[in-house]
Each structure stands twice: as structure tokens, then as C-alpha cells.
Amino acid sequence: MVTILLVSSLLLFAIGMPVAFAMVLSAAAAFLFLGNVPLMVLPQRILTGADSFPLMAIPFFLLAGNLMISGGLTQKLSNLALALVGHLRGGLAQVNVVNSMMMGGMTGSAIADAVSDCKILVPVMLKSGYSPRFAASLTAASAAIAPMIPPSIPFIIYGSIAGTSIGQLFLAGVVPGIMMGVFLMIAVNVIARRRNLPRGEQPNLSRILGALRTSGPPLMMLVIIIGGILSGVFTPTEAGAVAVLYAIVLTTMFYRSLRVADLPKVLLETSVQTGVIMLVIAAASPFSWLLAREQVGQDVVQMLALIGDNEIVFLLLLNAILLVLGMFLDATALLIIVVPVLVPVFAALGLDPVHMGVVVVLNLMIGLVTPPFGIVMFVVCNLLKVNILDFVREIWPFLLALLATLLTVTFLPELVLFLPTLLMR
Incomplete structure (x- = not known):
């Protein structure tokens, strides 16, 4: 049955069928093959997959991020990043990375961060002499930071499946997210010196303080979310609702950068994004249920027993497998499919589920920007009209920086x- 499930899904992916429909059809084929499971279970599992209170945080955080972007607050964050690091060699490239670190506290989405940078920051980079392929590859790589900095949609999905505290996952992603930014900035610095990329103006105190004053309110969203969760005032799902209310007040009343008449458009955009994510989550539910029913997780544990209980070997294998899968499959679908299988393995090896959650999500975020089928790669190349082959030639230094972060995070769980x-403990 597992063979039918996997082979049929891979064939459907190969012919270009959307991920959600491919998984539903593969699950239906497996149900028919089993024969002893009523086909009515399929729609029941689809509905059950989306019926989860923690997942309600996804549309809230998406809406909060879209309100911030539509209200032009991302430009204020870019101005702050420019004031802080624009004077460095390759200043605008460094701004690209720092901006993604701050954007993570607003959107929690790699695609949203990439689109925002392509519309706001990249045109300035191109006018300053940066090549389109360099700007595209850096924008894609830095966008992988956004889902690591809370609020994070992948962490919400992982936590809801694994039964792990979403608040702890949010906190656990902060240091790895900062490390990704630092490693990418080092890579940018090396490239900038070799190519003699331009610097920006030297910063002065008044400029930095001015940028902090105008960008402080948007940055407060992260403080409100994390502070509210840590103090027990609200749950992560309720934090999403609070973030929406804060974003509405900030954009329509404080800055007056968004009119009430603009809200229906933002709501429609958020509804479409939420629908896409929830469709994939619901469609992957019967897929993962079948894998659990066939005790694939226990089989994986037994296979690992053959190679011993060496954590280093397991973690290296885990990273290699997830990186390869992430190159070809949707990150949301992969979380729904692999997490139920991996959780008993983590328990058998005594690995911390919060640490493993960060490792799993970081692997899949790297997959979003990795050829041949990284979704963020396609989005950025399409928006900036960059050839995929040119993108591939430029992305490798930034991928190495992200992989260095992954290895550090994997083998130094204390971080x-x-x-x-x-x-929280």
C-alpha cells in the first residue's frame, strides 16, 4: 500500500498536477487497494485534517502581515535596515538580509517576504548596479529567514501535528533565524569585496534614531506576540487575532497609510492564501493517516535500530532526506506527511521535539530556495524576470551559508x- 501511495503521488507530481489534488488521488488509490477501509473515510480525514484550533492562527498571522505590507510598513523596516547596515560593503545587499530578519516578525512567510523585497528593495538594488540574478538569489535565500522568526506558519503546523508547544517553537526559532542572517551577511561581505559592490552613506545618530522612531511601532508586533504568549495572556492562536487588531490600528489610525476601503482587497488576498495552505493541509491528512495506519513510523524506528542509536548518523540522514524532499515537494505538505512519521523516531532516540521541529522546518525552508523546484525560487525568478540557470549560478554561496546554519543548529541544540x-520551562 505504501508503495502505491508514494509511487502514484510522485507520478502525479511529475506530470504537473497540483500538490493537494495529487495527494488526494494517491490516497484514494491506496484506499481502493486496501479494500477493507470504507472510501467514506477519505473525506472524513480531509475534514479532520483542517479541523484544528492551532491552525486558526495561520489566517490571522497572514492577515496581519498583509495589512502591514499593504500599509507600506515594510518600507519603514527597509529604511531602518538601511540606516543600520547600508554603509557596509554591498550595503543594499546587507539591507536585504536584515530586512528579512525584521519581516519575519510580521509575516511568518517566506513567499510574502520575497514578494515584498522584490517590489520594494530589489528595484533600488538594480538602480544601484546590482545584477538581477544576484538580487534574485539573495532575495530568495534571505526569504528563508522569515519563517524562522516568530510568528512562523511552519512552526504552527509542526506544533499542531507533533503536540509540541507552539510558544516554545516560536522562541526556539529566534536564534537560528538570527544565525541565518549573520551567515548570509558574511557571504554577502565576501562577494561584495570580490566584486567591489557599492557602499551606502555612513550612518549618523540622528538618522538611526529617526528610522527607529518610524519603524518602532511595526517592530512592536513581535514584542506583543511573544510577550503575550510568555505571560500567558493569550495563546498563539489568540496572539494572531491580537496581531490583526494591532495591524489594523497601526495602518488605518496611527500611520493612516491604509484606508478602510482597502481592507476588502487585503481580506480577499488573505483568504486566497489561507485557502491554498489549508487545502494542502487537508489534502495531506489522509496521506499521513495512511502512513500512520501502516505503521511506517515504527518501521522507520526498526530500520534505525539496524544502524544503532548513533544520533549523529541519524541527524545527518534526516537532514539529507529532508533537503532532497524539500527540493521537490511543497513544505506544508511535507510537514503533514513526515512529522507523524518522525515524532515516534524522535521519542525513541530521546531527541527534544522542539529542537527537532526547528531542524525539520529549517531543512524545508532551505528546500524552498533550492533548485530544481523551490517555490520561492520560482516566485522570485518570475517577478524579476531572471533565468533559472542564472539564478542557480548565483545561489550557491548563499545556500552554503544556510547549510552552515543548519549543521550548527543540528549539532548544537543548546543554541x-x-x-x-x-x-518557558
Whole structure:
């Protein structure tokens, strides 16, 4: 049955069928093959997959991020990043990375971050002499940071499936997210020196303070979300609702950058994005249920027993498998499929589920920008009219920086668990 499930889904992916429909059809084929499971279970599992209270945080955080973007607050964050690091060699490229680190606290989505940078920051980079393919590859790589900095949609999905505290996952992603930014900035610095990329103006105190004053309110969203969760005032799902209310007040009343008449358009855009994500989550539910029913997780544990209980070997294998899968499949679907299988393996090896959640999500975020089928890669190349082959030639230094972060996070769990242990345990 597992063979039918996997082979049929891969064939459907190969002919270009959308991920959600491919998984539903593969699951239906497996149900028919089993024969002893009523086909009525298929729609029941689809509905059950989307019927989860923690998943309600997804549309809230998407809406909050879209309100911030539509209200032009991303430009204020870019101005702050420019004031802080624009004077460095390759200043605008460094701004691209820092901007993604700050954008993570607003959107929690790699695609949203990439689209925002392509519309706001990249045109300035191109006018300053940066090549389109360099700007495209850096924008894609830095967009992988956004889902690591809370609020994070992938962490919400992982936590709801694995039964892990979403608040702890949010905190656990902060240090890895910062590390990704630092490693990417180092890569940019090396490239900038070799290519003699331009610097921006030297910063002065008044300019930095001015940028902090105008960008402070948007940055407060992260403080409100994390502070509210840590203090127990609200759950992560309720934090999403609070973030929406804060974004509405900020954009329509404080800055007056968004009119009430603009809200229906933002709501429609958010509804479409939410529908796409929830469709994939619902469609992947019967797929993962079948894998659990066939005890694939236990089989994986038994296979690992053959290679011993060496954590280093397991973690290397886990990273290799997830990186390869992430190159070809949708990250949301992969989370729904692999997490139920991996959770018992983590328990058998005594691995912390919060640490493993960060490792799994980081792998899949790298997959979003990795050829041949990284979704963020396609989005950026399409928006900037960059050839995929040119993108591939430029992305490798940034991929190496992201992989260096992955290995560091994988084998130094203290970096990941430091904040959750300090603040929540």
C-alpha cells in the first residue's frame, strides 16, 4: 500500500498536477487497494485534517502581515535596515538580509517576504548596479529567514501535528533565524569585496534614531506576540487575532497609510492564501493517516535500530532526506506527511521535539530556495524576470551559508533550546 501511495503521488507530481489534488488521488488509490477501509473515510480525514484550533492562527498571522505590507510598513523596516547596515560593503545587499530578519516578525512567510523585497528593495538594488540574478538569489535565500522568526506558519503546523508547544517553537526559532542572517551577511561581505559592490552613506545618530522612531511601532508586533504568549495572556492562536487588531490600528489610525476601503482587497488576498495552505493541509491528512495506519513510523524506528542509536548518523540522514524532499515537494505538505512519521523516531532516540521541529522546518525552508523546484525560487525568478540557470549560478554561496546554519543548529541544540528553557520551562 505504501508503495502505491508514494509511487502514484510522485507520478502525479511529475506530470504537473497540483500538490493537494495529487495527494488526494494517491490516497484514494491506496484506499481502493486496501479494500477493507470504507472510501467514506477519505473525506472524513480531509475534514479532520483542517479541523484544528492551532491552525486558526495561520489566517490571522497572514492577515496581519498583509495589512502591514499593504500599509507600506515594510518600507519603514527597509529604511531602518538601511540606516543600520547600508554603509557596509554591498550595503543594499546587507539591507536585504536584515530586512528579512525584521519581516519575519510580521509575516511568518517566506513567499510574502520575497514578494515584498522584490517590489520594494530589489528595484533600488538594480538602480544601484546590482545584477538581477544576484538580487534574485539573495532575495530568495534571505526569504528563508522569515519563517524562522516568530510568528512562523511552519512552526504552527509542526506544533499542531507533533503536540509540541507552539510558544516554545516560536522562541526556539529566534536564534537560528538570527544565525541565518549573520551567515548570509558574511557571504554577502565576501562577494561584495570580490566584486567591489557599492557602499551606502555612513550612518549618523540622528538618522538611526529617526528610522527607529518610524519603524518602532511595526517592530512592536513581535514584542506583543511573544510577550503575550510568555505571560500567558493569550495563546498563539489568540496572539494572531491580537496581531490583526494591532495591524489594523497601526495602518488605518496611527500611520493612516491604509484606508478602510482597502481592507476588502487585503481580506480577499488573505483568504486566497489561507485557502491554498489549508487545502494542502487537508489534502495531506489522509496521506499521513495512511502512513500512520501502516505503521511506517515504527518501521522507520526498526530500520534505525539496524544502524544503532548513533544520533549523529541519524541527524545527518534526516537532514539529507529532508533537503532532497524539500527540493521537490511543497513544505506544508511535507510537514503533514513526515512529522507523524518522525515524532515516534524522535521519542525513541530521546531527541527534544522542539529542537527537532526547528531542524525539520529549517531543512524545508532551505528546500524552498533550492533548485530544481523551490517555490520561492520560482516566485522570485518570475517577478524579476531572471533565468533559472542564472539564478542557480548565483545561489550557491548563499545556500552554503544556510547549510552552515543548519549543521550548527543540528549539532548544537543548546543554541535552539536556550530561549525556550530560559523563558518557558
